Amino acid sequence: MGLAFSATLAARGFDVSFELAPGETLAVLGPNGAGKSTLLTLLAGLLDPTSGRATLDGAVLFDVGAGRRLVTEPRHRGVALLAQEALLFPHLTALENVAFGPRSRGEHRAAARARALDWLGRVGVEDLARRRPAELSGGQAQRVAIARALAADPSLLLLDEPLAALDVAVAPAVRTLLREVLTGRSAVIVTHDPLDAFLLADRVLILDGGRIVESGATAEVLTRPVTAFGARLAGLNLVHGRATASGFAADNGLEVPSAAPLPADRRLALTVRPGSVTVSRSPDTPPGTSRVGAEVDDVEHRGDVVRVHAAGLVADVAPADVVALGITPGMRLFVGFRHEDASIYPL
Amino acid sequence: MNAGSLPRWVVALAAVGGLFVVLPVVALALRVDWARFVPLVTSDSAQAALLLSLRTSLTATALCVLVGVPMALVLARTAFRGQRLVRSLVLLPLVLPPVVGGIALLYTFGRRGLLGSSLSAAGIDIAFSTAAVVMSQAFVALPFLVLSLEGALRSVGTRYEAVGSTLGAGRWTVLRRITLPLVLPALVSGAVLSFARALGEFGATLTFAGSLEGTTRTLPLEVYLQRETDPDAAVALSLILVVVAVAVVGVAHRVRPLGSTAPSSPRPVREVR
Numbered sequence: 001m002g003l004a005f006s007a008t009l010a011a012r013g014f015d016v017s018f019e020l021a022p023g024e025t026l027a028v029l030g031p032n033g034a035g036k037s038t039l040l041t042l043l044a045g046l047l048d049p050t051s052g053r054a055t056l057d058g059a060v061l062f063d064v065g066a067g068r069r070l071v072t073e074p075r076h077r078g079v080a081l082l083a084q085e086a087l088l089f090p091h092l093t094a095l096e097n098v099a100f101g102p103r104s105r106g107e108h109r110a111a112a113r114a115r116a117l118d119w120l121g122r123v124g125v126e127d128l129a130r131r132r133p134a135e136l137s138g139g140q141a142q143r144v145a146i147a148r149a150l151a152a153d154p155s156l157l158l159l160d161e162p163l164a165a166l167d168v169a170v171a172p173a174v175r176t177l178l179r180e181v182l183t184g185r186s187a188v189i190v191t192h193d194p195l196d197a198f199l200l201a202d203r204v205l206i207l208d209g210g211r212i213v214e215s216g217a218t219a220e221v222l223t224r225p226v227t228a229f230g231a232r233l234a235g236l237n238l239v240h241g242r243a244t245a246s247g248f249a250a251d252n253g254l255e256v257p258s259a260a261p262l263p264a265d266r267r268l269a270l271t272v273r274p275g276s277v278t279v280s281r282s283p284d285t286p287p288g289t290s291r292v293g294a295e296v297d298d299v300e301h302r303g304d305v306v307r308v309h310a311a312g313l314v315a316d317v318a319p320a321d322v323v324a325l326g327i328t329p330g331m332r333l334f335v336g337f338r339h340e341d342a343s344i345y346p347l
Numbered sequence: 348m349n350a351g352s353l354p355r356w357v358v359a360l361a362a363v364g365g366l367f368v369v370l371p372v373v374a375l376a377l378r379v380d381w382a383r384f385v386p387l388v389t390s391d392s393a394q395a396a397l398l399l400s401l402r403t404s405l406t407a408t409a410l411c412v413l414v415g416v417p418m419a420l421v422l423a424r425t426a427f428r429g430q431r432l433v434r435s436l437v438l439l440p441l442v443l444p445p446v447v448g449g450i451a452l453l454y455t456f457g458r459r460g461l462l463g464s465s466l467s468a469a470g471i472d473i474a475f476s477t478a479a480v481v482m483s484q485a486f487v488a489l490p491f492l493v494l495s496l497e498g499a500l501r502s503v504g505t506r507y508e509a510v511g512s513t514l515g516a517g518r519w520t521v522l523r524r525i526t527l528p529l530v531l532p533a534l535v536s537g538a539v540l541s542f543a544r545a546l547g548e549f550g551a552t553l554t555f556a557g558s559l560e561g562t563t564r565t566l567p568l569e570v571y572l573q574r575e576t577d578p579d580a581a582v583a584l585s586l587i588l589v590v591v592a593v594a595v596v597g598v599a600h601r602v603r604p605l606g607s608t609a610p611s612s613p614r615p616v617r618e619v620r
Contacts, residue, residue, distance in 0.1 A: 044509070044513050045512075045513075046509050046513075073512070074509070074512040074513050075512050075513070075514075075515045075516055075517060076515075077513070079513060080513055080514060081509070081510065081513045083506075083510075087506055087507060087510050089507055089510075089511075089524075089525060089528075089529075090529070091528040091529060091531075100511065100514055100516070100524070101514040101515055104511070104514055104515040104516035104517070104520055105515045148514070149514075152513075152514045152515055
């Protein structure tokens with residue numbers, strides 16, 4: 001039961017397989033062109049795969065391969081799509097928009113309207129039932145769109161950057177609403193915003209170039225990322241390396257001793273928070289720390305800290321220290337961290 | 348109006364062009380013999396021509412809607428080999444001299460035409476009948492409807508339709524409850540333009556349907572005929588066609604697509620304007 005998905009799409013170099021348990025929400029992240037939207041259109045049935053098979057709660061969405069070609073029409077999939085824009089039908093009122101799904105499934109007018117009104121109430125815009133989409137604000141329209149998607153009683157809800165087009169002022173409230181309605185509901189949410197993954201998703205899937213590069217429970221991906229994208233999502237520095245006799249040797253020259261034995265035959269990852277990375281002009285290495293000399297690649301201002309990029313690491317440095325050390329791009333300095341702040345694990 | 352941002356000679360040429368369009372209509376209105384206006388436009392032959400014109404134009408418009416909507420849908424929502432060629436051919440009546448269209452219709456549906464000989468054998472004679480008038484009008488008016496509707500369908504896009512189908516709507520429901528309502532303004536303006544074009548049809552009608560009073564002599568044919576014998580009647584009837592044309596332009600220009608401020612189908616609508 002739940003969702004089992006496996007599909008390739010030759011034209012876009014897309015090849016992705018995953019499973020989702022009933023009631024779980026999956027966040028799909030990745031750079032532009034990674035195949036996130038392709039994944040949603042394949043699930044919704046707006047695009048047919050070159051090959052593959054997907055089932056939702058036991059029903060086949062598509063099964064395409066040598067000699068077989070079974071593709072269920074979008075309307076029979078039980079999959080509702082919520083896009084970045086609300087895409088409310090402009091000629092129908094909010095109520096009629098929400099009643100569209102139930103009506104299309106053969107429910108009688110009165111029953112469909114009652115259900116629509118109920119959903120409008122649940123998303124908090126009951127009083128806007130008679131308005132046309134042109135008379136709604138962006139946040140209101142997206143609430144109506146959420147009600148419309150859910151009123152169709154989908155087995156799987158697809159969300160394509162549902163908050164991206166909203167005002168920063170209204171996005172948090174809509175995100176809270178999504179958090180409520182997604183509880184216990186199977187959903188796939190494509191997003192650029194790590195916050196969506198943190199707050200809405202049980203699991204995370206990171207795509208790049210049409211392939212899965214990282215996946216797992218949200219908490220796991222956030223504490224033990226294995227790709228640069230995953231590390232950025234988690235807000236961590238990630239350096240790859242290998243085991244040595246005394247511990248860990250990073251590709252950028254850092255050496256970190258390890259009390260526990262590390263697997264010698266596998267690539268390793270080391271992560272450390274940017275706030276735990278320190279910079280200095282002196283190469284002195286106090287006990288329990290590691291340092292490496294490097295040229296400063298970039299310096300950027302970020303809220304209340306200055307982020308210094310060097311040796312493939314980023315360090316969050318207090319503005320006063322940046323001035324005291326005279327940090328500018330191109331200068332040489334030493335970056336390092338205390339061993340207890342880093343964690344090392346196999347890829 | 349602020350003309351300050353344009354060179355003066357551009358504004359001057361625009362004024363000349365505007366006068367070129369408006370002045371003949373004014374001249375026509377000035378020539379109307381108002382004392383005899385009502386008797387002139389209510390004479391038996393004028394009434395017959397007017398009623399015939401309205402009847403045939405409305406029928407032709409209905410015909411255009413009946414086949415033009417599916418044509419626009421096929422052109423805008425499907426992809427097939429030779430689609431560009433088909434689209435160009437559909438637009439042919441727009442640029443073809445109407446009299447050539449009439450001859451083409453004659454050699455298709457005339458007694459000795461491509462289909463006409465078989466129809467004739469079955470006892471159906473189309474040429475020089477009221478049906479021929481309707482066909483001539485539909486032939487020249489169809490591209491207006493197809494063009495404006497196809498443009499609207501393309502600009503609306505398929506995203507609403509995709510949402511509808513994921514909500515469980517079948518193809519017919521999507522077409523009836525989403526696609527057609529979204530392009531309704533363009534459909535209305537396209538139909539109005541088709542009606543106007545049908546009402547003004549002259550060349551193809553004369554060639555394919557002839558000029559029999561009460562059967563095929565529509566208002567434009569009556570105007571042309573009266574011009575020889577009673578110019579005042581021709582002017583009075585012309586004024587009626589002008590009034591209808593102005594009303595049509597007003598409607599076609601007023602109808603706008605949902606949630607937009609641009610005319611529903613800029614290309615054909617603006618040409619008429």
